[in-house]
Amino acid sequence: MDEDLVRLESSLWVGKKRYRAALTGWHLNWTELDKKNRDKKTVSVPVSEVIGVEEGRVQVLPQRSVAEDTDREFTVFYVKRSSSGSSYGLLWRLGRTQFCCPSRDLRDQWMTQLRIALKTHSPSRPHRLLVFINPFGGKKQGRQIYHSLVAPLFELAGISSHVVVTERANQARDHILKKDLTGFDGVVCVGGDxxxxxxxxGVIGRTQQEAGLSEHDPSLTLQSCDLHIGIIPAGSTDCVCFATVGVNDPVTSALHIIIGDSQPLDVCSVHNCSSLVRYSVSLVGYGFYGDVLAESERHRxxxxxxxxxxxxxxxxSNRSYAGVVQYLPADSQLSSPRDNTRCLSGCSVCSKSTERLFPHSPGASSLYSSHFSQFSSDTEGEWVSVEGRFRAVSLTCMSSSxxxxxxxxxxxxxxADGTGDLIIVRxxxxxxxxxxxxxxxxTEDQFDLPFVDVHRVKAVRFSLPTGEEEDKDEERERVNDGGMTEEGKRPCRSGSHKHLVERREERGQKDFLCGLCCSKAPTVSVWNCDGEILPHTEIFCxxxxQLVRLYARGIEDGSATPTRKCRDGHRNCKERCVLNN
Ligand SMILES: CCCCCCCCCCCCC/C=C/[C@@H](O)[C@H](COP(=O)(O)O)NC(=O)CCCCCCCCCCCCCCC
Ligand SMILES: Nc1ncnc2c1ncn2[C@@H]1O[C@H](COP(=O)(O)OP(=O)(O)O)[C@@H](O)[C@H]1O
Ligand SMILES: [Ca+2]
Known part of the structure; x- marks a missing residue:
C-alpha cells in the first residue's frame, strides 16, 4: 500500500486564514492559500508526532479549557521543536492548531481519519505506564513537575498511569522486581540518575529472572529487556536523560514517551569475585569522581x-591512587573515541552494532555471530594492562553529557554500540x-593532554597493585562492610550503601583533612557507579x-550541534569529523 496516498483532503480555516489540508499515511500537511488559491507556506507534521486530536477549540496547558459553539472545529496537538538556549539538543513543545471546517460532517471525517492514522502508524505508543516519583530528587520538585507538566500531556494522549511517590530508596526497584506488571507498557521515573x-x-533483574538467567556470571549474554524506561528529569545531574535526549526538560521527555520513541542503550555490569555488584549506564569512576561522590553525600x-x-x-585535596587497569579493546575499525563524531539520532555506528549484537534478528547478517567468546581464556592475550598512579579512571557506556x-x-x-570508553587520567x-x-x-578536547588516554573497550578490570597489603586490608574491610547475603554471592540490596557511606563519612572526614593539611593521604579511593558508591575496589566491568530501551531517540541534530575541530583544524570537516548518518 502506498503510504503517501492522500486519505483526506479539504479546505480548512485556521483563524481567518484559509488552508488546504491533507492527511496521508505518514503526514498531516496544511498549506496556506492566498486570495487567488495559490500556495503559500506549508506546515507538515509526521503522523507519528501527532499527540492527540480533540473536538472543538481546546487548550490543555496550563489548564484544560474548551471554547463553546465548536461543532465545526477540531484541535490537533503535535510535537513542535525549538532550539534550547543553553544545551545542544532540541526542545520539544506541544504544538496546537485549531482548525475550522465548512461543515460538522467534514469535521467528523477529519477526526475519524486522524484517529485511525494515529492507531495504525503509532503501534509502539504506550497505553499504560507505571510512574515512580522521587520526591527528594534534585530541587525536590518531582511531584510538582509531574502533576503540572507531564500528567496533562499523558491525559491528552490517552495514556493512563499508575503513580507511586516513593517513600524510601530502592522502593521503585523492588516494586518492579516483585509486583505484577501485567498491562504496563513501560516504567517511568521522575527524578535523577x-x-x-x-x-x-528492576527491569534488567526481572527480565533475567523471567528468562532463568543468572546476573552474576559476566560471560553470560543477558536477555535484553522489552519493558521500556522513560525519564522525566528532576534530579541533580540528569546525565542519562541529557545524553539520550539532548536536553533535560520534562515536557520534551514526556512527548518522547507519548509517541513511543525507542532508544537502545548499552549497560555495563560491574562484578566482584563472580558476583554482580551493580549495573551502570553513565559513569563507573575511581579516584576523582569517586571521591567527589563520597564527599558530596555529606552535603546532600x-x-x-x-x-x-x-x-x-x-x-x-590533590589526590592520586595506585592501581592496575586492564581492558579488552573493542574493534578499532568500527569507531574510536577520538574520531570526532557524535552519536546522534539514527546513528549509523549504533545501527550496524544492532546487526552485530543480534545476528539472529530478522534482517541481520550472521557475520558477527561469535562475539562473546571474548571472555574465554584463549582471548586472555588480548587484554591490555596499565599500571600506575591515577587521578581518575572512568568507564562510560555513553557520552555522559x-x-x-x-x-x-x-x-x-x-x-548503543556495545562498547564503553575507558578514560585514564594519570x-x-x-x-x-x-x-x-x-x-x-x-568544546576543547580533554583527551588531547599528555597524561590522558582514552580507549574504546568491551570490558575492564581494576585491581590494586600487588604487595600493597595495607590497601588490600582496607579493601577486604570494605567488602565485609558491603553487606553480603548469607550465601555470600549477591551483594545485599538493602542498606549496604548507606552503611558504607556512613563508614566512608567517618573515615572521609579524616581522609579529607589529611589530604589538605598533611602528607598522609588515603591510598584507596571508591568507585562511583552512576552516583552510588560501590562496596568494592577490585572490580570487573x-x-x-543494547540491554535496555528508553523512550527516547538520541540527540537530534540541531543546527547548533558542535563538533570539535578535526586534527587539521576544520570545525565542520565533512570528510573526517561528521561521520554520522
Ligand atoms: C572546572 C570545572 C570542571 C567541571 C567538570 C565537569 C565534569 C562533569 C562530568 C559529569 C559526569 C557525569 C556522570 C554522571 C553521573 C551521575 O550518574 C551521578 C549521579 O547523579 P544524580 O545525583 O543526579 O543521581 N552524578 C555524579 O556522580 C556527579 C559527578 C559530578 C562531578 C562534578 C564535578 C564538578 C567538578 C568541579 C571541579 C571544580 C574545580 C575547581 C578548582 C578550584
Ligand atoms: N523516597 C525516597 N527517599 C529517600 N531516597 C530515595 C527515595 N526515592 C528514591 N530515593 C533514592 O534517592 C537517591 C537520589 O535520587 P535521584 O532521583 O537520583 O536524585 P538526585 O539526582 O538529586 O541525586 C537515589 O539513590 C534513589 O534511590
Ligand atoms: Ca556505548
Missing part, C-alpha cells in the same frame, strides 16, 4: 550544588588536572550491548 538506576536494576542538603562544592574540595558538561565525559561515545600536576576538568565545560 539515582531513581533511573533503580528502574534499570545543598541539592545539586553539592557536586560543585565537593568537586572543588576534592580537587584541592549533562548540563555541567554539554559534550560529556567522552563526546564521541555511542549510546597522575599529573594540579594545573594539568584542572585543565582536563575545565575542558569538559567547553563488562559492556552489554
Amino acid at each position: 539515582g531513581i533511573f538506576s533503580e528502574l534499570l536494576h 542538603w545543598m541539592g545539586p550544588l553539592r557536586y560543585d562544592y565537593s568537586g572543588a574540595m576534592v580537587y584541592l 549533562c548540563p555541567r558538561s554539554p559534550l560529556g565525559l567522552s563526546p564521541s561515545a555511542h549510546l 597522575d599529573t600536576h594540579p594545573l594539568g588536572f584542572l585543565t582536563f576538568l575545565h575542558r569538559h565545560t567547553s 563488562r559492556v552489554h550491548g
